[in-house]
Amino acid sequence: MKATYELHFSWTVRTTDRKVILLLKKQSRARGTCEAVMWGITNCNESIALKLSFHYQLFPAMVAIYYHDNLDTPENFTEDHDSGVPVPEERLSEIGVFYRYIDNMEDLEKIAKERDYKNRDQIALNLDTFKGDQKAFDAKMAQFYKEHYHEDEEIRYILDGEGFFDVRDPEDRWIRAKLNKGDLLILPAGIYHRFTLSKRLQYVKAMRLFKDEPKWEAINRDEGRNTEARLEYSKSVASAA
Template sequence: MRAYYHDNKDEVDFREEHDSGVAVSESKLSAIGVLYYFFDNEEDVNGLAKERNYKNRDQVVLSKDNFPGGETALKAKLDSFYEEHLHEDEEIRYILDGEGYFDVRDDEDRWIRTKLTKGDLLILPSGIYHRFTLSQKNYVKALRLFKDEPKWLALNRPADNNKYRQEYLNSIKV
């Protein structure tokens, strides 16, 4: 994983690196509730899943070849994933192949971009504003883990009065 501040050049395709040149440490990510792990295999992921009580999982492949509707449908899905939003559950992704970006808001409301590749596992806390996109390679295969049945409700910003958003802000003392 590489983490850095986003360059905020919105006129450039969101699948580009958008690297401002300012690195972000894992400790900074941890301070805002984002947890990172690297695992060589799914057996190690299973250990974390047991430890954190993740009961459900599935796999997703995002690519123009594997996405119903091809490039146009994939682009539309990426546009929706890139809308700033939060979830009321943790979002856990383990990259099996390919690469993608999760952008998360820090405690000063700046975007931090994390580039994930094979073996990277990222846990986003419930209530954190974030977004996702593929890289220019336009391909990722990921394992999604869930504590309970998957909820696919994305609450677009602003959702500041949401209970989970308030709990998140209290947890990082903002």
């Protein structure tokens, strides 16, 4: 996605300078570039009117990916837990995780066709999902946050809200990806992972895609079960350690 916005301002300043340079900066979820704009003074009055024009190019944000600080507790695991050590997107690819920012359904459909995802549904997760039952909501959050793997891919396209996916790298470190609207994440079968909503929003709406009828069973790490999916995944990323 790339959008350009042209903004026009009328601004009166008192100055005797012959030129004015204005550099506008904007900070938001989107990454942008701003141009420095220069105008010459058109008259010699102390009070002059300047008509400003600048272009702002808006780009999609890079997903936040970083090593988890490992300071989570049952009370604070929905916080960011950013260690301050970023992880490049390429590292996700090396351990079999697919990430893409997608802002239109055409591109999503293309990926679904390429990867043979025939079926899909949508889920929403927040306190309202449990009709305000805080105990049931907390129990589900704890379940999702327990380290586990699946025997099928786990595909999530974020439609709204925000959440964290944590994945284990070959050195057994947690890599955390903070996902927002437009983020597509595909976890390979056999990878240890966990999920939580963010403390800030406590809400996510996502599309789940799958090839056939998925196996939703979560195989928790503390069970010690190494199925074929887990063994195959471990073998495939051994060289990425």
